[in-house]
Amino acid sequence: KLIPTILCGGAGSRLWPVSREMHPKPFIRLADGQSLLQKAFIRGAVLPQAEEVLTVTNRELFFKTKDEYREVNQAGLKTSYILEPFGRNTAAAIAAAAMHVSATHGEDAMLLVLAADHLISDQQAFADAVAKAMALAQQGKLVTFGIQPNAPETGYGYIEAEGNEVRRFVEKPSQEIAVEYVASGRFLWNSGMFLFQAGAMLKAMEQHCPDILSATRSCLDASRKSEGKDMIELELDATCFAQVPDNSIDYAVMEQSKEVAVVPCSIGWSDIGSWSALGDLVAPDAQGNRIEGEALLHDVSNCYIQSSQRMIGAVGVDNLIIVDTPDALLIADKSRSQEVKHLYKQLQAQG
Ligand code: GDD
Ligand code: MG
Secondary structure, X not given: OEEEXXXXXXXXXXXOOOOEOOXXXXXXXXXXXXXXXXHHHHHHHOOOOEOEEEEEEEHHHHHHHHHHHHHHOOOOOEEEEEEEOOOOHHHHHHHHHHHHHHHHHOOOOEEEEEEOOEEEOOHHHHHXXXXXXXXXXXXXXXXXXXXXXXXXXXXXXEEEEEOOEEEEEEEOOOHHHHHHHHHHOOEEEEEEEEEEEHHHHHHHHHHHOHHHHHHHHHHHHOOEEEEOOXXXXXXXXXXXXXOOOOOOHHHHHHOOOOOXXXXXXXXXXXXXXXXXXXXXXOOOOOOOXXXXXXXXXXXXXXXXXXXXXXXXXXXXXXXXXXXXXXXEEEEEEHHXXXXXXXXXXXXXXXX
């Protein structure tokens, strides 16, 4: 049994002003009309082994998420939800998911953890990688999916791999170390997707982050539950969930465990983490400009421009990101698109 488990949280602050708390990154629609979240749902739901799709998300996003799924769940696959009052990071979200799957499908049932904000262009290669990962998970492994790195990105986890074996897992190294890893040719990027038996993850958490596991367990036990024929909803209580330590699965488990394995894969993976990554999905014109919406340009090159309602004019500039929305306009140097998150933080600080 395989339960694709979609994690949807995090505000996507590097995609301000389009991504906000109430309109986070997974809901951004791409040119083909589908949102990143819908693509994640389809990615899991079409796998032949998929039994149901479990989603862990914020309770404020519940109805929006259901609407999104309804549009693409033609096969009527069962959908379940674990609803969080606020984000407690991925270790807690995965702990809750693994406990729930273990309770409803047994501890041998497998979870395929998917991020709600990635793109995978080669579904067939992805399905093949999942089949390989299931064989490793069968032996109790916590399986990661390794992507050939093409730049010393510091926002990713790095996996030192030998075949399917993992020598070490290093989450978000410094720039210096990332450069070294990529140059060595021995490291893969962690895609942020994981496949494991529910019981194997619970065992690893028992060993490496028992505090997160036990705090999440009490919350799940005390959660409000509604159940129907094709769905289960569990709503976690805020007072209880506030007690759960905040950590990511990468630091809490993947860096610690000896049971981590990797399936190296070439699946057309991209993490839509920043405007420059999102812009790369749009075909460039002869000057290297990538444009969504309407723009009037004179002597402009290598810019990403997105307008929703108005015409954007630009003269004599290059390597800029310009994103216009009805209530906010972003202008940024393309090479610094990771830093857009600082604007978001400033706004939050202002309340
Ligand atoms: N439900 C829920 N609750 N989901 C969450 C929470 C939370 O508190 N926090 C994050 N998520 C979701 C995000 O929406 C995303 O889909 C996924 O979990 C991963 O979280 P990110 O915050 O995007 O992690 P990251 O990008 O810093 O790092 C991870 O992904 C990289 C690849 O994109 C790590 O796994 C890295 O090792 C990896 O390279
Ligand atoms: Mg991410």
